[in-house]
Amino acid sequence: MLDEVVLNAQPSTDKEETMPCFQTPGPTLTFHNLRYSIKERLGMFSMQWVEKDILKDVSGIMNPGMNAIMGPTGSGKTSLLDVIAGRKDPRGLKSGQVLVDNTIVTSDLRLCSAYVVQNDILMGTLTVRENLAFSANLRLSRKEYSSADKQMRVDSVIQELGLNDCADTKIGTMFLRGVSGGEKKRCSIGMELITAPSLLFLDEPTTGLDANTANSIMELLQKLSKKGKTVIFSIHQPRYSIFSQFDHLTLINKGEITYAGAANRAISYFEDLGYKCEPFNNPADFFLDVTNGTMVENDNPLAVIYRKSPNFLNVKDRLTHISDALDPQVTKGDRVGYATPFYYQLMLVSGRTIRNILRNPQTSYAQLFLNIFFGILVGLIYYQIPHTLPEALQNRTGAFFFLVINMVFGNLSAVELFISERVLFIHENSSGFYRTSVYFLSKVFADLLPNRILPVFIFSAIPYFMMGLKPDVEVFFLYCVTLSMVSLSAVSLAFLVSASVGSFAMANILIALPYVVMMVFGGFLVNLNSMLSWMSWLKWASIFRYGYNVKSLPVTTPGKTRMTGDILWGFWQNQVALTGIMCVCLILSYVQLRRINRWK
Numbered sequence: 001m002l003d004e005v006v007l008n009a010q011p012s013t014d015k016e017e018t019m020p021c022f023q024t025p026g027p028t029l030t031f032h033n034l035r036y037s038i039k040e041r042l043g044m045f046s047m048q049w050v051e052k053d054i055l056k057d058v059s060g061i062m063n064p065g066m067n068a069i070m071g072p073t074g075s076g077k078t079s080l081l082d083v084i085a086g087r088k089d090p091r092g093l094k095s096g097q098v099l100v101d102n103t104i105v106t107s108d109l110r111l112c113s114a115y116v117v118q119n120d121i122l123m124g125t126l127t128v129r130e131n132l133a134f135s136a137n138l139r140l141s142r143k144e145y146s147s148a149d150k151q152m153r154v155d156s157v158i159q160e161l162g163l164n165d166c167a168d169t170k171i172g173t174m175f176l177r178g179v180s181g182g183e184k185k186r187c188s189i190g191m192e193l194i195t196a197p198s199l200l201f202l203d204e205p206t207t208g209l210d211a212n213t214a215n216s217i218m219e220l221l222q223k224l225s226k227k228g229k230t231v232i233f234s235i236h237q238p239r240y241s242i243f244s245q246f247d248h249l250t251l252i253n254k255g256e257i258t259y260a261g262a263a264n265r266a267i268s269y270f271e272d273l274g275y276k277c278e279p280f281n282n283p284a285d286f287f288l289d290v291t292n293g294t295m296v297e298n299d300n301p302l303a304v305i306y307r308k309s310p311n312f313l314n315v316k317d318r319l320t321h322i323s324d325a326l327d328p329q330v331t332k333g334d335r336v337g338y339a340t341p342f343y344y345q346l347m348l349v350s351g352r353t354i355r356n357i358l359r360n361p362q363t364s365y366a367q368l369f370l371n372i373f374f375g376i377l378v379g380l381i382y383y384q385i386p387h388t389l390p391e392a393l394q395n396r397t398g399a400f401f402f403l404v405i406n407m408v409f410g411n412l413s414a415v416e417l418f419i420s421e422r423v424l425f426i427h428e429n430s431s432g433f434y435r436t437s438v439y440f441l442s443k444v445f446a447d448l449l450p451n452r453i454l455p456v457f458i459f460s461a462i463p464y465f466m467m468g469l470k471p472d473v474e475v476f477f478l479y480c481v482t483l484s485m486v487s488l489s490a491v492s493l494a495f496l497v498s499a500s501v502g503s504f505a506m507a508n509i510l511i512a513l514p515y516v517v518m519m520v521f522g523g524f525l526v527n528l529n530s531m532l533s534w535m536s537w538l539k540w541a542s543i544f545r546y547g548y549n550v551k552s553l554p555v556t557t558p559g560k561t562r563m564t565g566d567i568l569w570g571f572w573q574n575q576v577a578l579t580g581i582m583c584v585c586l587i588l589s590y591v592q593l594r595r596i597n598r599w600k
């Protein structure tokens, strides 16, 4: 289904037909008296919090064209961009409003606006065309766009962004060299242009790129702006050729605006204040030097001067007119829904997950190899278990404990399941690609189940026959079911940990703890009846215990081939308990995914 847009089609040559997405005129974005603050702890162990303003009473107007937000490191340019793009936690916004074409904007605008993040977030195992097709299929409504329309949109974006040469090259991963940095950035911009946005936000689009690539990215943005789009971006210290492409410049320092107006009038503004830009000095460097040089402790004299300047008074005047005409009942951004239905999203996201596993199979191979290796090892150690006591009992107990340990600890790799894609999920989910439930179910159906069940069956079969357990299909099946359930419960717990934390180090610590506690309460290392009663309840949560209980099933009893009702009843009780653990972990994982902080 990922191929809903036919991926290898030739780019259309009809210019008029392929460019409709770049014709919509951009809106005017205004922001009034924005004050944004964050809470900081007074000291590392302090219970007291202080509020720190990172945007202080900031107002401005951004028209269609190239709107740059510039300032020194930590000045608040990304924060300003995020607040006006609806990406920053709305709880921090203490006052002010953002309007798009004189209509109040809610933070749900992020679901339907275009925002290119600083670090390109793309699926590395997919090609440029496949990534763009993924965006088109999910973000363009099926009612309004046929497959051919979507394909045409992908082709036109590839053409417009000059991505023809690398359209069928993979983006690249840790193991795979892919497209260049500039091509990756173009592809990230293309992911957003697919929806034909008239308003485009970009966070530091040139950071990490060499001078020529940075220049070509900015030329591309300028081309878009010339077609009427409102392009708003933060940028740190651009070279002159880039600076000269700006239409509007907002200079910010310590959360306050020190200049806002036409970019080509900024030098004369500062020269009027007595700062001289040397003939060969880069204006961007000059502005940062002036800004940094005038800061006196917490005073920001340039911001004070700006607030008295005709530029600011003019902005204020226009903003007052807009405010007066405002209808507070009308908002943009609420009732924003997804462009595609649930089942369709599930097919596309699952398809991408499977494709990603197939193209990046190292972990799956390692998992399979480990299972086969341990299967043979267990089979050799406990080869043809004798039927006489005490060897029969000791070896069978040891063998089953070993099997269950492998089932549980063999799934440690599952903690990376979600962490490795966390940033991608947050970006796509908050940009309105798909629902959280879709992502969660795609992981369960396309990753968790197939990746964990197939190796378990291979692993289980090898030692079963080597150990000389009961040659009975029914018993073998029940034995495999138990080990699969042990594996799935252990994976679900790993998935819960993976969904709850953002770093591998934390996840490894958090998963090791319950696994070890469960092992202790598994019934092999300690007699559970002789334990302190207030501790012994932990046995009910032990995956090891329920898995280990299977040991009574496949015993070769000469002359007795059927299982008694008691044994079967005990067997199903264990399966119900394992299913319960699995379901609880999966439900909690889903809750954790929903709780992830999507704000910047």
Ligand SMILES: Nc1ncnc2c1ncn2[C@@H]1O[C@H](COP(=O)(O)OP(=O)(O)OP(=O)(O)O)[C@@H](O)[C@H]1O
Pocket: 038, 054, 071, 072, 073, 074, 075, 076, 077, 078, 079, 080, 234, 236, 600
């Ligand atoms: N969520 C947050 N939590 C804590 N501090 C924050 C948060 N967001 C922003 N800040 C602080 O606000 C200030 C402005 O940050 P911001 O990222 O907007 O600056 P910037 O100008 O974009 O810097 P840079 O060029 O280094 O990216 C910084 O001191 C930063 O530490």
